[in-house]
Amino acid sequence: MEFDLVIARGTVIDGSGQPRYVADLGIQNGKVEAIAAPGALRGGRTLDAGGLAVAPGFIDVHSHIDWLLPLPDHEDILAPMVAQGITTVVAGNCGHSPAPVTDASIPLVEHAAEILKDGDLAYPWRSMGEFLSALEGRGLLVNAALLVGHGTLRQAVMGNSAAAPSPGQMDALCALTRASLREGAFGLSAGLAYTPGVFARRDELLTLLRTVADEGGVFTVHGRAYTWVSPFYRPLLLGPPHNLRSVRELLGLAEETRARIQLSHQIFIGRRTWPTAPWVLRAIERAVDRGVDAAFDAFPYTVGNTTVNALFPDWVLDDFRARIADPAVLRRLRREFAAFRLLLGLDYADIRLLWGGAPELEALEGLDFREIAGRLRSSEFDAYVRVARVSDGKARVLLNTYSGVDAQDEPLRAVLSHPLCAFETDAILTRRGRHNPASFGTFPRVLGHYSRDLGLFRLEEAVRRMTSLPAERIGLRDVGRIVPGRWADLVVFDPATVADNTTPGRADAPPSGIRAVLITGEVVAQDGALTSRTRQGRLLRRS
Numbered sequence: 001m002e003f004d005l006v007i008a009r010g011t012v013i014d015g016s017g018q019p020r021y022v023a024d025l026g027i028q029n030g031k032v033e034a035i036a037a038p039g040a041l042r043g044g045r046t047l048d049a050g051g052l053a054v055a056p057g058f059i060d061v062h063s064h065i066d067w068l069l070p071l072p073d074h075e076d077i078l079a080p081m082v083a084q085g086i087t088t089v090v091a092g093n094c095g096h097s098p099a100p101v102t103d104a105s106i107p108l109v110e111h112a113a114e115i116l117k118d119g120d121l122a123y124p125w126r127s128m129g130e131f132l133s134a135l136e137g138r139g140l141l142v143n144a145a146l147l148v149g150h151g152t153l154r155q156a157v158m159g160n161s162a163a164a165p166s167p168g169q170m171d172a173l174c175a176l177t178r179a180s181l182r183e184g185a186f187g188l189s190a191g192l193a194y195t196p197g198v199f200a201r202r203d204e205l206l207t208l209l210r211t212v213a214d215e216g217g218v219f220t221v222h223g224r225a226y227t228w229v230s231p232f233y234r235p236l237l238l239g240p241p242h243n244l245r246s247v248r249e250l251l252g253l254a255e256e257t258r259a260r261i262q263l264s265h266q267i268f269i270g271r272r273t274w275p276t277a278p279w280v281l282r283a284i285e286r287a288v289d290r291g292v293d294a295a296f297d298a299f300p301y302t303v304g305n306t307t308v309n310a311l312f313p314d315w316v317l318d319d320f321r322a323r324i325a326d327p328a329v330l331r332r333l334r335r336e337f338a339a340f341r342l343l344l345g346l347d348y349a350d351i352r353l354l355w356g357g358a359p360e361l362e363a364l365e366g367l368d369f370r371e372i373a374g375r376l377r378s379s380e381f382d383a384y385v386r387v388a389r390v391s392d393g394k395a396r397v398l399l400n401t402y403s404g405v406d407a408q409d410e411p412l413r414a415v416l417s418h419p420l421c422a423f424e425t426d427a428i429l430t431r432r433g434r435h436n437p438a439s440f441g442t443f444p445r446v447l448g449h450y451s452r453d454l455g456l457f458r459l460e461e462a463v464r465r466m467t468s469l470p471a472e473r474i475g476l477r478d479v480g481r482i483v484p485g486r487w488a489d490l491v492v493f494d495p496a497t498v499a500d501n502t503t504p505g506r507a508d509a510p511p512s513g514i515r516a517v518l519i520t521g522e523v524v525a526q527d528g529a530l531t532s533r534t535r536q537g538r539l540l541r542r543s
Contacts (some may be wrong), residue, residue, distance in 0.1 A: 006042065007024065047523070049534055056490065060425050082530055130181065135539050141535050141536075147218075152204075154173065159196075178211055182215070187260075188211075217322060256328070262474070265297060269341075270346040270401050272344055273344060277403070493513050511528050
């Protein structure tokens with residue numbers, strides 16, 4: 001038979017981790033229908049992949065593009081992700097998702113997601129099922145799988161209250177979780193350092209995880225602490241490192257409820273946190289040895305984006321607008337900030353403003369907070385508080401010292417090398433402000449710098465951990481492997497030249513060596529640029 005497209009003579013790296021082999025791929029009706037010896041297949045079109053690798057499309061297991069997908073021009077914003085080989089995204093992470101909502105919760109959800117947005121949404125949906133149907137009806141550039149956010153659920157049931165849920169509220173949270181999973185969400189995400197997830201305590205999480213486990217979903221979680229000392233655990237300087245306590249707490253919840261857990265963006269923030277990396281990784285390994293269904297993900301950079309409020313303790317976040325203007329609160333916060341900076345080895349120069357969240361802060365975007373303090377002729381602390389206050393906590397920052405600094409990245413290498421680690425961007429990509437390099441170069445950086453150049457893992461293993469591993473962790477079907485009968489979401493790249501080209505001065509540089517990206521059998525990007533605005537992506541639903 002003649003296929004719609006034949007990818008000829010490519011070196012197939014099928015996503016399983018098994019050795020590569022040279023073959024032709026026959027694509028018909030958007031699926032890989034045949035794998036045969038080179039030269040055996042004929043097609044109406046042929047893509048010659050001689051000397052190139054052919055892999056499953058990359059899966060971004062931790063994405064924040066939820067508020068972009070409903071936009072009529074989302075392909076313009078998401079083009080850099082497809083250009084680096086991403087064909088499937090898992091969105092709804094860190095406790096934030098655009099559904100389910102109520103009339104009363106929409107303003108709260110909108111405020112919490114301000115740094116993720118590129119434009120206002122009309123919210124014609126209320127349930128998760130209605131949201132998924134709306135996305136499906138509008139078409140998608142990439143395949144999308146959604147998680148339901150714990151913070152969004154909490155806002156729908158009890159607003160931004162810091163209190164523990166009442167029995168009735170707890171029943172409502174569980175009912176909304178169960179309904180969202182049955183309507184197609186793949187699991188529950190939590191952000192335990194963000195409002196309102198920061199207010200959740202053990203009993204609340206245990207009850208919700210039992211619901212997730214009963215439904216066979218996954219629990220993905222941004223933990224309370226990624227530093228060896230944090231505002232979330234007391235006493236401050238006694239006992240195990242706080243990031244280790246956080247991981248143990250989460251693994252204990254999963255062990256007790258038998259829920260599948262994915263520890264989001266396993267990072268070690270601050271120079272004095274780096275030595276704790278072996279202890280945290282060992283804790284995860286020991287839990288897996290005990291039968292806990294656990295793994296984690298990470299991005300290949302020593303910088304990461306977050307909200308300006310992520311560095312504040314929960315007692316500041318409760319009624320934030322009032323507290324951030326209270327002189328007594330600021331006196332206490334100044335003392336705690338000074339102590340934490342000293343204890344962590346994190347300086348104001350390690351924090352860069354990506355997006356100010358207010359017109360009067362636009363001129364400061366791209367500067368670190370030492371530079372911002374100079375511009376404002378204030379102390380660094382006062383400059384940070386001013387940005388947080390003026391932006392109402394919505395400003396987006398890029399933190400340095402994430403598991404290393406520049407080439408001094410031994411903790412990051414230990415994380416990326418671990419067989420339980422899936423690769424992700426964790427990128428906040430909008431047209432507002434400056435960019436995180438992860439939006440442009442994550443997967444080429446893993447393939448080029450960490451696999452080829454440093455030899456941390458074989459190319460086959462690199463591909464496994466950006467394809468079949470995340471698919472298995474989330475529960476995605478028909479993606480992540482090159483197998484006859486599955487959708488033809490594919491990346492054709494040059495193993496010798498694939499590279500991330502981003503630099504501190506140009507975070508939006510396109511990658512090298514990504515020759516072609518296919519979604520549902522159609523070429524949508526070539527040589528680092530989008531070539532088609534046709535929306536070939538599919539809405540993935542849990543069933």
